[in-house]
Amino acid sequence: MQESTKKNNLVIEICNLSKGFDNQLVLKNLSLNLMDGENLVVLGKSGSGKSVLIKCIVRLLNADQGSIHVLGKNVNELRSKELAKLREKIGFLFQSGALYDSMTIKQNLEFPLIRIKKKLTKKERDEKIEEVLVNVGLGETLDQMPSELSGGMRKRASLARTIIVDPMIMLYDEPTTGLDPVTSNGISTLINDVQKKYKTSSIIITHDIECARATADRIIMLKDGDVYMEGSIDDFENSTDELIQSFFKEKT
Amino acid sequence: MKKFASFKKVTINTHIVKKHVIRLGEKTYKKTQDANVFFLGIGDFVLFFWETVKETFSLGFEFKEFLRQCYLIGYKTLPLISVTGLIMGMVLTIQSRPVLADFGAVSLLPGMVAASIIREMGPVITALICAGKIGSGIGAELGSMKVSEQIDAMEVSSTHPIRFLVVTRVLAATLMIPILVMYADALGILGSWAAINIKGSVSFVLFFHQAFRVIDFMDFLPAVIKTFFFGAAIGFVGCYKGYTAGRGTESVGKAANSAVVLASLLVIIIDLIAVQITDMLL
Ligand SMILES: Nc1ncnc2c1ncn2[C@@H]1O[C@H](COP(=O)(O)OP(=O)(O)OP(=O)(O)O)[C@@H](O)[C@H]1O
Ligand SMILES: [Mg+2]
Numbered sequence: 403m404q405e406s407t408k409k410n411n412l413v414i415e416i417c418n419l420s421k422g423f424d425n426q427l428v429l430k431n432l433s434l435n436l437m438d439g440e441n442l443v444v445l446g447k448s449g450s451g452k453s454v455l456i457k458c459i460v461r462l463l464n465a466d467q468g469s470i471h472v473l474g475k476n477v478n479e480l481r482s483k484e485l486a487k488l489r490e491k492i493g494f495l496f497q498s499g500a501l502y503d504s505m506t507i508k509q510n511l512e513f514p515l516i517r518i519k520k521k522l523t524k525k526e527r528d529e530k531i532e533e534v535l536v537n538v539g540l541g542e543t544l545d546q547m548p549s550e551l552s553g554g555m556r557k558r559a560s561l562a563r564t565i566i567v568d569p570m571i572m573l574y575d576e577p578t579t580g581l582d583p584v585t586s587n588g589i590s591t592l593i594n595d596v597q598k599k600y601k602t603s604s605i606i607i608t609h610d611i612e613c614a615r616a617t618a619d620r621i622i623m624l625k626d627g628d629v630y631m632e633g634s635i636d637d638f639e640n641s642t643d644e645l646i647q648s649f650f651k652e653k654t
Numbered sequence: 655m656k657k658f659a660s661f662k663k664v665t666i667n668t669h670i671v672k673k674h675v676i677r678l679g680e681k682t683y684k685k686t687q688d689a690n691v692f693f694l695g696i697g698d699f700v701l702f703f704w705e706t707v708k709e710t711f712s713l714g715f716e717f718k719e720f721l722r723q724c725y726l727i728g729y730k731t732l733p734l735i736s737v738t739g740l741i742m743g744m745v746l747t748i749q750s751r752p753v754l755a756d757f758g759a760v761s762l763l764p765g766m767v768a769a770s771i772i773r774e775m776g777p778v779i780t781a782l783i784c785a786g787k788i789g790s791g792i793g794a795e796l797g798s799m800k801v802s803e804q805i806d807a808m809e810v811s812s813t814h815p816i817r818f819l820v821v822t823r824v825l826a827a828t829l830m831i832p833i834l835v836m837y838a839d840a841l842g843i844l845g846s847w848a849a850i851n852i853k854g855s856v857s858f859v860l861f862f863h864q865a866f867r868v869i870d871f872m873d874f875l876p877a878v879i880k881t882f883f884f885g886a887a888i889g890f891v892g893c894y895k896g897y898t899a900g901r902g903t904e905s906v907g908k909a910a911n912s913a914v915v916l917a918s919l920l921v922i923i924i925d926l927i928a929v930q931i932t933d934m935l936l
Pocket of ligand 1: 423424428446447448449450451452453454455497901
């Protein structure tokens with residue numbers, strides 16, 4: 403398996419994934435690939451199962467059916483140790499930010515750093531934290547608690563916590579939602595920078611068409627638990643489909 | 655004609671019977687479903703317990719977080735325990751005094767109060783208060799961490815959340831609650847001395863001589879041992895309820911609430927078991 407995926411440059415390979423909760427089926431037979439070094443933007447209405455999709459990829463949720471291969475490994479069959487190893491290579495930005503309330507911003511960023519990059523010395527760690535925070539424009543918040551920051555600042559701090567461990571795969575759940583256009587552009591640039599610098603492959607969930615324009619190599623639209631349309635940004639903008647137009651017209 | 659009528663009657667009856675059977679069937683079905691949920695709950699509980707035990711003895715103990723929890727659970731509860739301990743001793747003394755005075759046995763008062771505080775009142779009252787304060791605190795904290803996806807975030811950054819959150823809290827509670835109990839015992843006895851001095855004066859030395867004359871090691875030991883179990887139960891129940899909280903902020907309140915209820919109940923049950931065992935052994 404590993405050999406073949408490497409040849410095809412597939413980083414994530416999802417086949418016929420289905421996932422439901424008590425009373426509704428959220429994802430139905432969804433198949434999707436992420437190429438090496440690619441930025442894949444996922445669009446879709448609220449509640450269409452975008453967050454569920456990327457949670458299945460890191461197995462925060464167990465898939466009901468179908469297979470998910472990440473870096474050639476079948477996620478659903480990994481033992482907990484191997485899963486932890488795999489997760490170290492995946493950065494996950496939560497939609498809600500999910501900063502640890504009881505820790506300062508610095509401790510929040512240290513948390514994954516200490517556990518994943520065990521070899522760094524304290525000085526190197528501090529430098530790294532400083533650098534990443536400046537990158538997201540939060541240089542001064544080192545010793546503040548998450549509750550003292552604004553919503554957008556929390557989102558950026560959370561982004562900093564995700565990219566600090568240089569993951570190979572990034573899963574961004576709405577990185578620019580709730581940010582002003584300027585900061586939003588900054589984040590899009592940052593996503594592109596991260597991709598170039600560390601050769602990451604990313605899935606970016608967003609409603610923000612500007613962000614999609616800036617970052618997307620390829621776009622996927624989810625509807626009713628399956629891929630509704632797939633294509634480049636131009637394909638989407640020139641589409642005559644009603645649903646797609648409604649997405650792109652709103653913002654322009 | 656008659657025959658037909660009776661026939662009709664019978665059909666109606668079967669109809670009613672059928673309806674009842676169906677309704678009954680639905681009821682039992684619902685009951686079994688409830689029971690299933692109940693047993694699923696127990697299964698969850700056991701699984702969670704097993705996972706916690708496993709993580710307790712696995713490599714990579716989170717010492718810093720453990721110390722922080724000791725501070726929060728132990729030190730931050732001190733003021734509350736101080737007040738309760740003192741008042742507990744005073745009230746016990748003031749209440750018992752008239753009864754003993756009737757028998758002319760006031761000199762037994764310190765010993766009686768000390769024995770009941772050390773054996774029973776100190777551990778149970780302190781544990782119940784801790785179930786309220788610590789159990790609900792842990793339940794609400796972990797519950798909100800669950801709801802705001804912080805536990806998920808820990809999991810994807812390759813930290814076992816049970817090791818980081820649950821093991822540290824359960825161990826801290828197991829260690830701190832016995833200490834709090836001993837502290838409450840000491841203050842309770844001090845309160846008793848103060849209360850005795852409201853009516854007539856008894857010197858400190860005499861009081862303690864009278865108090866500890868009747869207490870031996872075997873009064874002390876079972877009482878201390880059971881407090882470790884109280885602590886473990888309180889910490890564990892708080893963690894379990896918080897960790898398994900549902901979605902939405904409402905479940906945070908529910909988690910905290912049910913943590914207090916279950917922890918208090920467990921304290922009482924453990925106390926009963928402990929008393930039975932001590933009774934059998936001595
Ligand atoms: N843990 C869960 N338990 C039960 N239902 C869930 C769970 N997670 C998600 N759902 C349901 O799955 C559906 C899809 O949710 P999801 O969070 O993936 O939507 P989304 O596409 O990310 O929407 P948004 O853009 O608003 O974030 C929703 O109807 C939600 O109620
Ligand atoms: Mg979402």
